[in-house]
Amino acid sequence: MKKIIVACFAALLLVFGGVSSAQADEYLRVGMEAAYAPFNWTQDDNSNGAVPIEGTKQYANGYDVQIAKKIAEAQGKKPLVVKTAWTGLIPALTSSKIDMIVAGMSTTAERRKEINFSDSYYTSEPVVVVDAKGKYANAKTIDDFKGAKITAQQGNYLVDLITQIPNVDKQTPMSDFGAMRQALSSGIIDGYISERPEALTAEAASSTYKMIALKKGDGFKVSNDDISIAVGLRKDDTETLTQVNKVLATISQDDRAKLMNHIISIQPAEKHDETKKTGFFSQMATILSKNWPQFLRGTGITLLISIIGTVVGTFIGLMIGVYRTAPKAANKFVALLQKLFGWVLNVYIEVFRGTPMIVQSMVIYYGTAQAFGINIDRTLAAVIIVSINTGAYMSEIVRGGIFAVDKGQFEAATALGFSHGQTMRKIVLPQVIRNILPATGNEFVINIKDTSVLNVISVVELYFAGNTVATQTYQYFQTFFVIAAIYFVLTFTVTRILRYVERRFDQDTYTQGGAH
Structure with a gap:
């Protein structure tokens, strides 16, 4: 177990070791979906003035991106797109995960309560x-x-x-x-x-x-705030607001119209000829062959998060299980502390078992930054979220595994003079680990699938990567079928490996029993 945990932390160091704090000064971090063409989209190269997307080898382009480039240039910075789900844009801004929102966002009254808006840079219809x-x-x-x-x-x-x-x-x-x-x-x-x-x-x-397109009088009734698209900024960032408005004032209405027409002409929308339809599986093969690097990177992040989360979560569960079965301390003060800490553990278990991981992700990633100013890398945050979520479930699984061990073994260990720690380490936990292997494997499989909810904090896992491909190809069913197939291969392989481990455990136990 110790070797596995050390390996997991080594993997984390490899992933996060290259993150530099200097990036905060060098880059203007712009939040957008990068999936709302022609305002913003994702592409595989930097052609036509595209800018890099944080944490990926892809680029973003579109009307919003070109506006963001002009703002970044005026600030003497490089634009860096932080690809974020639409519902996460305002939390990302207010928690300082991004510097501004340039995402085709209209200036509604509800949004103005949370953030400031620049002057309009496009009028919608x-x-x-x-x-x-x-x-x-x-x-x-x-x-x-x-x-x-x-x-x-x-x-x-x-x-x-x-x-x-x-x-x-x-x-x-x-x-x-x-x-x-x-x-x-x-x-x-x-x-x-x-x-x-x-x-x-x-x-x-x-x-x-x-x-x-509905003619005026026959269409929707909208206010100017609804159709005015502007840059979103934090309430306290008045200096940047002034800078942005100065940049936007230099772009005439004629220039804006020309820019939008140019962007529409270069967007990488793939025209599908209905007269030349290919078979469903041929379309899937084409999607996979053209986009396999994205799927591979997404699969790698999914496996990294689920493996580390399961191992660390199991370790947490084992430690909690050992603590909750420890005898009451003789010293009254220590016994009181023991009881109080037990209540804390109960709250932790109930909260993380009683709330969805998607909510936990939003609270931990955005909430900690907004409330305490703690800025966590999103992939590291994902690992933490999955680990503590798994730990809450595994603690109950471990507790059941400990209770499944015959009480006579505890009594025999006590008679031999074993301490509680020695009893757990030498007698109980080896049996518990074998007993909980099927449940641990089930948690691993669940974690592989549940990483998909981490797209709300913009973790580029398999679902996030696949959804990007779908928005690029417009072949949604085919793309998500590919994603489903990859998930199935992952979970099926993990299940088979764990079954093999279980059999080896049983063989080793039988061999050791025969030797005695």
Whole structure:
């Protein structure tokens, strides 16, 4: 166990050893989804003025990226994109994980309560994206969508526009535009509310989608705050706000229109020719062959986090199990401390077993930075989150494993003069480890799958990497089938390895028993 833990910490040093604090001064850290073309997208090289994405070998480009480059240049810094889920952008900003948000974000009143906004750098226009061959393909007014199943992006002002449609069948808001396009192409929804540039991108990517632009008076009623897109900044960062507004003042409306037209022309949207369809598995093979480095990196991070998290979590569980079965101290003061610490452990176990890992991720990664100023690397934070979450579950598993050991063995050890520590180390724990192996293996498999929730703190694990590929190719079902296959291979392999370890344990135990 000690050798395994040392190896895990060595792996952590390799991953985080190259992180430099000097980056904070050298780079302007800009938060965006990098999955909302043409405002921002992910690509594999630095062509057309793309900038690097933190923690990956990929780059981001788009209208937002070019605006961010102008701001960074004025500050004498290099732009660095911090790829962040839409719902995590404001927490990332307020917790100082990023310096600003440049992500096609509108300046709603609710957001102004949390952050400051610069002057507008683009004026949006809400439209509806529908199936090009569906019943709403010829809609011309908002009334034509009566009874339609419509959705929009979660946390976006576009969600509030849905109710303006008469008798609309409002669908649950979705996390990103990739999910909405997939839902539309599969017939789950009839359309989603978007903005003109994104809708043009969807049309260019696939003939499946059609943009419905509604004329003034026949469309949605919006306020200037809703359609004004601006740079998001922390409330106390007034100096940067002034700098950003000066930069934006130098970009005329004509220049902004030219920039958007240029960005739309260079976006890497892949046009799918419906007349040249290939087989489903051929499409999967193509996706895998073109994007295998992304899948490989995501798989590596998933394995790293799940392995270290399971090993450290099991160690935590063993230590808690040993402590909770220790006899009460003779000294009253020590006994009181022992009891108090036991209560702390109970709170830890109940909290981490009673709350979802996705919530724990947001609280630990963003909350600690916002409340205490503790800035943790996101991958290290992921390892900590999985470890302490696993530890809470493993402590109960270990407790059950200890109780499964015959009480007579405890009594015999006491009669031989063994201390509690010696009894645990030499007699009980070897049996407990064997007994809990199946449950530990199950936790390992669960951790491999549950790392997918860590995308909320922008950890580039397998799901995050695969979702990026899906937004680039517009082939969502095929891409997620590839992701599912990789997860299955990982979990199936781990299960087979653990079964082999169990058999070896049993063989060694039988051999040792025969030797005696």
